[in-house]
Amino acid sequence: MGRLVKTGHSVAEQVRRGEVALVYCLYGEDEYRREQALNQLLDALLTESERDLNLDQIRPGEAGTQSILGSARTLPFLGPRRVVLVRGVDELSKAQQEELLAYLNDPSPTSCLVLAGRSLDLRTRLAAAIQKKGMVLHFDHMKADSLKEALVAAAKERGVRLQPDAISLLIDLVGDDLRQLIYAVEKLALFGGEGVEIxxxxxxxxxxxxxxxxxxxxxxxxxxxxxxxxxxxxxxxxxxxxxxxxxxxxxxxxxxxxxxxxxxxxxxxxxxxxxxxxxxxxxxxxxxxxxxxxxxxxxxxxxxxxxxxxxxxxxxxxxxxxxxxxxxxxxxxx
The missing domain is CATH 1.20.272.10 (Zinc Finger, Delta Prime; domain 3)
Incomplete structure (x- = not known):
C-alpha cells in the first residue's frame, strides 16, 4: 500500500535501502522544495551514468500518453530500473489519466514512474491508484516556523547567522516563496561575508x-x-x-x-x-x-x-x- 505524505519528507534514503515504489507523485505550490525532493529522488533511483540510458522525461502536452506507457514498458538497459519522469501531472487529459490507470493496474516491475506538477486532485481515481501503488508527496508553502528554520539552516550553510528580527523582516518583505528567500540569503551572505550576523x-x-x-x-x-x-x-x-x-x-x-x-x-x-x-x-x-x-x-x-x-x-x-x-x-x- 502506498501512502500520502503531507509534508516534504525525502524518500531518497528509502530508495537507497532498496524500498522503491512503482510510482511517485510530487506536487504542490512550493516549487523549490518540490524540485529539491525530485532531484534527490532521481539521484537515488539512478546513478549519473545510468541516466542517459534509463531516464525518460516527458510532458503530457509534448508527447502522447502512449509514449509515456511505451517508455514505462521498456526494459532498462545496463541498469536495475528505468525511470519515466512526467512533468505536468496536472496537465494530463482524461484519456491520458485512463491510460495511466490501466498501466498502474499492471505496472512494469523494472520501471519507476515519477509524476510531478503544481497540483493533484486527490478525488480522482488516478490519485487513488497512485496512493495505492506508490507514494504521494505534497509540497505546500511552509508555515512560518518551518520557514524560519529553513532560513536559519540556509544561512548556516553559507557561513552567516540570521538574527531573529532579521528573519521576520526578510519574510515580511520577500514573502513566503522559499526560492526567493534562499536567493535573498545568498545575496546577504555575499554582502556580509563569512561569519557575520545579518x-x-x-x-x-x-x-x-x-x-x-x-x-x-x-x-x-x-x-x-x-x-x-x-x-x-x-x-x-x-x-x-x-x-x-x-x-x-x-x-x-x-x-x-x-x-x-x-x-x-x-x-x-x-x-x-x-x-x-x-x-x-x-x-x-x-x-x-x-x-x-x-x-x-x-x-x-x-x-x-x-x-x-x-x-x-x-x-x-x-x-x-x-x-x-x-x-x-x-x-x-x-
Missing amino acids: LPQHIEAMVGETRVRTIFQLTDTVSGRDLDGALRSLTSLLDAGEEPLKILGMLARQIRLLFQAKALREQGTPVSRMTIGRLPPRVVATLAEQGASRSWGQLTGALQSISRADMAIKSGRSAAPMVLSGLVWSLCRT
Whole structure:
C-alpha cells in the first residue's frame, strides 16, 4: 500500500535501502522544495551514468500518453530500473489519466514512474491508484516556523547567522516563496561575508529598498487611480521577468497590509506607534496613509478582483498580461 505524505519528507534514503515504489507523485505550490525532493529522488533511483540510458522525461502536452506507457514498458538497459519522469501531472487529459490507470493496474516491475506538477486532485481515481501503488508527496508553502528554520539552516550553510528580527523582516518583505528567500540569503551572505550576523538593517539595505520600491510603484499608482502610471509599472515588472502570479501576490499582500493599517488607524493608534510585522516605520506610515484613503468596501472589492484574476491565470482562460492589465484597469476605475 502506498501512502500520502503531507509534508516534504525525502524518500531518497528509502530508495537507497532498496524500498522503491512503482510510482511517485510530487506536487504542490512550493516549487523549490518540490524540485529539491525530485532531484534527490532521481539521484537515488539512478546513478549519473545510468541516466542517459534509463531516464525518460516527458510532458503530457509534448508527447502522447502512449509514449509515456511505451517508455514505462521498456526494459532498462545496463541498469536495475528505468525511470519515466512526467512533468505536468496536472496537465494530463482524461484519456491520458485512463491510460495511466490501466498501466498502474499492471505496472512494469523494472520501471519507476515519477509524476510531478503544481497540483493533484486527490478525488480522482488516478490519485487513488497512485496512493495505492506508490507514494504521494505534497509540497505546500511552509508555515512560518518551518520557514524560519529553513532560513536559519540556509544561512548556516553559507557561513552567516540570521538574527531573529532579521528573519521576520526578510519574510515580511520577500514573502513566503522559499526560492526567493534562499536567493535573498545568498545575496546577504555575499554582502556580509563569512561569519557575520545579518541584522535588520542589512535586510533593508540589500532587500528592502528594491522590493518595497517595486511593490509601491505599482500599488501607489493603483491606490491613486493613476491608470497610466499603474500600467507603466505593470509593464516594467513584466518586462523585468516578474512572474504574473507573483505580481498578484504582491497586490494581494499589499491589500492585506492596508487592511491592517486601516484597522489600526480606526482603533486610534498613532502612526508613530503602529507596528505591522517587522516592516520599517516609513513603510508602515505609507500604509497608514494609503489605507485611510480607501473604504472597507473598496479594499474588499480589490481582494475579490485579485482572486478572480488568480483563477483566470491559473485556469489558462486568458493570457496573464491581459488579465493583469484588466485587473489594474478595474482597480484604478473603482
